[in-house]
Amino acid sequence: MDEIYRSQFRLPYPLYEQLKASADANHRSVNAELVARLEESLVSDSFDDSEYFTSLPGSTTRYPTDRGAGALERDLRDVRQQLHALTKLVRDRLPSVDHPEHPDFEPSTKK
Known part of the structure; x- marks a missing residue:
């Protein structure tokens, strides 16, 4: 950033x-x-969930599309797995929060 x-x-x-x-x-x-x-x-x-759900004209009721809710759950699980792997990769490469090179490092003011 x-x-x-x-x-x-x-x-x-x-x-x-x-x-x-x-x-x-x-x-x-x-x-x-x-x-x-x-x-x-x-x-x-x-x-945008229009790929997974749709409404009939003039109705606010939502119905699964051909992909349906099962596909949404699978896609979300895949995204979570990818995010977990990416988070682990970043965490393994970043210095700890206590290290001066970490972006969130704040020097201690305690004496």
Whole structure:
């Protein structure tokens, strides 16, 4: 990322604790976890599912297309597997968060 927008957000403490626990489970910083979750949310908002579901003219009821929901589940599983492999590859190549070369490194101010 060439351009980084620096900001400060206020979160309810219980939400921060959940975010921190998720970041720890995913072996990344809270900032990286927040960015990943925002990216995932924004990508899913723009997902076009017309290949999998359709509506009859004048109706809001959704019906599976010929590919159907089973194909959607298989495609999502394949994407998850590819994302998991890519995440592992990136994680293996990045220095730890405590290393100065890591993009989320923040020097300790504790003495």
